[in-house]
Amino acid sequence: xxxxxxxxxxxxxxxxxxxxxxxxxxxxxxxxxxxxxxxxxxxxxxxxxxxxxxxxxxxxxxxxxxxxxxxxxxxxxxxxxxxxxxxxxxxxxxxxxxxxxxxxxxxxxxxxxxxxxxxxxxxxxxxxxxxxxxxxxxxxxxxxxxxxxxxxxxxxxxxxxxxxxxxxxxxxxxxxxxxxxxxxxxxxxxxxxxxxxxxxxxxxxxxxxxxxxxxxxxxxxxxxxxxxxxxxxxxxxxxxxxxxxxxxxxxxxxxxxxxxxxxxxxxxxxxxxxxxxxxxxxxxxxxxxxxxxxxxxxxxxxxxxxxxxxxxxxxxxxxxxxxxxxxxxxxxxxxxxxxxxxxxxxxxxxxxxxxxxxxxxxxxxxxxxxxxxxxxxxxxxxxxxxxxxxxxxxxxxxxxxxxxxxxxxxxxxxxxx
RNA sequence: GGAGGGAUGCCUGAGCGGUUAAAAGGGACGGACUGUAAAUCCGUUGGCAUUGCCUACGUUGGUUCAAAUCCAACUCCCUCCA
Numbered sequence: 043x044x045x046x047x048x049x050x051x052x053x054x055x056x057x058x059x060x061x062x063x064x065x066x067x068x069x070x071x072x073x074x075x076x077x078x079x080x081x082x083x084x085x086x087x088x089x090x091x092x093x094x095x096x097x098x099x100x101x102x103x104x105x106x107x108x109x110x111x112x113x114x115x116x117x118x119x120x121x122x123x124x125x126x127x128x129x130x131x132x133x134x135x136x137x138x139x140x141x142x143x144x145x146x147x148x149x150x151x152x153x154x155x156x157x158x159x160x161x162x163x164x165x166x167x168x169x170x171x172x173x174x175x176x177x178x179x180x181x182x183x184x185x186x187x188x189x190x191x192x193x194x195x196x197x198x199x200x201x202x203x204x205x206x207x208x209x210x211x212x213x214x215x216x217x218x219x220x221x222x223x224x225x226x227x228x229x230x231x232x233x234x235x236x237x238x239x240x241x242x243x244x245x246x247x248x249x250x251x252x253x254x255x256x257x258x259x260x261x262x263x264x265x266x267x268x269x270x271x272x273x274x275x276x277x278x279x280x281x282x283x284x285x286x287x288x289x290x291x292x293x294x295x296x297x298x299x300x301x302x303x304x305x306x307x308x309x310x311x312x313x314x315x316x317x318x319x320x321x322x323x324x325x326x327x328x329x330x331x332x333x334x335x336x337x338x339x340x341x342x343x344x345x346x347x348x349x350x351x352x353x354x355x356x357x358x359x360x361x362x363x364x365x366x367x368x369x370x371x372x373x374x375x376x377x378x379x380x381x382x383x384x385x386x387x388x389x390x391x392x393x394x395x396x397x398x399x400x401x402x403x404x405x406x407x408x409x410x411x412x413x414x415x416x417x418x419x420x421x422x423x424x425x426x427x428x429x430x431x432x433x434x435x436x437x438x439x440x441x442x443x444x445x446x447x448x449x450x451x452x453x454x455x456x457x458x459x
Numbered sequence: 460g461g462a463g464g465g466a467u468g469c470c471u472g473a474g475c476g477g478u479u480a481a482a483a484g485g486g487a488c489g490g491a492c493u494g495u496a497a498a499u500c501c502g503u504u505g506g507c508a509u510u511g512c513c514u515a516c517g518u519u520g521g522u523u524c525a526a527a528u529c530c531a532a533c534u535c536c537c538u539c540c541a
Contacts, residue, residue, distance in 0.1 A: 151467080274497080301495080308496045335494040369495055409488085412503060418489040430509070451495055 046072030054266075056323065057316040059101060061242045064265040069237065072264070073110070076165060080105055080237035080266075081113035081229055083170070083222065083244075086121045089147035093161045093302070097268050099289075099319055101239055101360055104320075106163055108351040113235055114152055114167040116145050119174030120221050145169065151289045154352055166233070170225050182224075189257045190220055190250075198246035219247045226251030232262050237264045271317075274309035280368035289352050295379050296353040300361035301451065303345035311340050319347035368453060372423075374445045380455035388458050391432040394421065394446075401456070403448040413448055420447035 046052045051070045054060055057119035063069060072078055082098045084091065091099070104113040112411065119143050139208040149167060152158075156165045172261075198219065229235035238248045248265035255261035287302045306314055312330030313323060321329075321343070329340035342362065349358035360377055381401040383392075392400075395410035405409035411429060413419045419426045421437060422445050435458070437444050444456040 305495060308494090335496090337496075338494055341494095341496080365495080366517090404488095406506065407508085408506065409504085413489065416489045416503060419502095449490090 044077060046070050048104065048108075050110065053104060053108070054101075058313060059097065059268050059317065061263075061267045062245055062269075064263075069264045069266065072236070073108075077110050078232055078237055079111040079113060079235040080239055081115045081226075081235050082239045083115040083120070083225065084148060085117050086141045086148065087146040087161075088275065089144050090288040090293050091148055091151050092286040092288050094271075094286075096156045096289065098239065098241065099152065099155050099272060100318060101268065102152075102165065105239075106156050106165060109163055111163050112156055112165040113229060113233060114156075115225060115229065116148065116167060118142075118145060118169040118171035119219060120170055120225070139170075147290060151352075154289075154354075159457045168229075168233075170221075170228075173228050174221060174224075186220070186224055186254065186258065189254055190223075195219065195250075198250075203397040214277055219250050222247045223250035223254040226260070226263060227255045227258060230255055230259075230263060236262065237266060239268070241265050242267045242270050274307050288439050291353055291357075293430070296349055296357035297361045297364055297377065297379060299352060299359065300349045300365060303348045304365065306344060307452070308337055311337060313346060315340070315344055315347075319344060321347060321352075338361050374422075374439065374441070374443070374455070376441075376455075378453050378455045379444070380443075380457050382457045382459045385435070385458040388433065388435050388456075391434040394419065394431040394433050395429070396425055397433050397456070398446060398448065401446065401454050403446060403452060403454055418449050421445070423447070 045065075048056065049068050050073045051066070076230050081104075082097075082102060082151060083094065084131045102114065105112050105365060121141055149351040152165070152167065158165045158167065189296055197218075226235075226238050236253055238244075245265070245267050248267065252263040252265050285300065289299075301393060303314070303318075312326060316323075316327045319326075329343060332340050342365075342367050345365075346358050346362055353361075364375040364377040367373040368378065383397075383400075395404070395414060398404040398410035398413065404413055408417070414426050414429050414431075421431070421433065422439055433444065433456075438458065439445065442458065444458075446456065447453045
């Protein structure tokens with residue numbers, strides 16, 4: 043590999059986004075020479091995206107900053123088929139309405155990170171359902187099916203692993219990679235898009251696309267993948283007690299998002315700063331060289347930066363301030379996640395376990411009881427010793443609220459109304 | 460088409476008539492220790508309920524006082540033979 047020339051590729055490698063590339067020299071040259079249009083495909087299986095997709099989102103953002111054009115491809119059509127990569131079972135079929143709803147939610151996430159519009163480097167969002175739904179089966183087979191070798195397809199990990207592992211793979215899913223390859227060609231034709239980005243699990247699908255483009259139209263298409271991200275202790279990114287770390291504020295508060303990053307393992311701080319913030323590299327090296335407890339400062343910066351990107355500067359500051367009050371000053375901050383409870387209910391008294399369940403600090407009453415029994419539940423920072431404790435207006439603090447905590451990190455306010 | 464094997468809780472995986480809400484490990488949650496870290500150790504881990512009830516071992520029936528465990532049919536999967 044020769045020295046990289048383009049700013050984008052240099053950044054890409056330096057920051058740790060790089061995993062595999064179909065032709066790094068040519069791609070680098072293209073980036074150095076002219077604006078490149080690139081896309082990443084996203085499933086529409088949920089109303090929001092979570093941190094598992096954040097790396098891809100950041101790449102599109104940086105791509106745009108470097109003067110290139112990002113395309114967000116929503117897999118409205120392919121979602122109906124289901125990607126077999128890395129999955130043991132076929133995906134449940136979801137309805138068109140759900141797909142539309144999910145797309146709307148996902149678009150909101152992207153609007154925070156990249157600029158959409160009609161300008162040359164403005165991002166666009168397209169839905170592959172637009173061209174996939176209208177395909178004629180016979181003509182598609184004749185024009186594109188001929189270019190796919192079954193022998194070859196069977197060697198791709200997404201298919202191979204599934205077959206080796208006794209799980210059945212339906213013909214429907216088998217077609218996923220063909221459709222994704224077709225997407226790439228279609229995007230080249232429509233938008234002169236010549237690069238597909240994606241996670242390393244998409245490598246097979248991406249390569250299929252570049253090859254299909256070359257065979258059918260002689261296109262020069264490129265693929266670039268990012269590494270699969272796990273934490274240093276080997277866990278997949280983005281799962282916690284509360285569930286997935288969603289990027290939409292209506293699914294996960296900015297405070298909780300901030301907390302997620304604040305709780306990063308020591309060993310991951312540098313890596314995450316590079317991937318998920320836009321701090322300059324020398325600043326990052328300084329931060330990651332901090333030792334012991336000082337590394338906590340770096341974690342706060344990480345949390346601030348990440349929250350600022352996803353939810354805005356104001357929300358990030360508020361989350362940081364809330365955390366500071368809660369964890370460092372032992373105060374009860376107004377801005378903790380809160381739930382309004384009718385005054386009348388509190389007057390009558392609510393069993394503590396029911397309340398924990400109601401506000402989401404426990405998934406069920408039983409779980410709440412166990413939490414109390416295990417000594418992990420707190421009311422206004424006092425451990426709840428009595429399993430049958432009834433919470434009432436008597437428990438209001440000086441500010442007229444009640445603070446409930448599950449463990450040392452999860453806090454919630456009850457506001458009587 | 461023929462012959463065997465399998466389907467268990469979030470996951471892996473024991474159990475093969477009652478003492479089994481179901482071993483063990485993982486994961487997750489809580490506690491201790493710390494730095495809102497990791498590692499380690501301890502506890503919890505179906506739901507509802509002021510100790511009793513309900514739902515659970517692929518689906519549906521059956522045999523039994525009693526079944527995840529036995530029988531039958533069905534569904535799906537695996538292996539070998541043709």
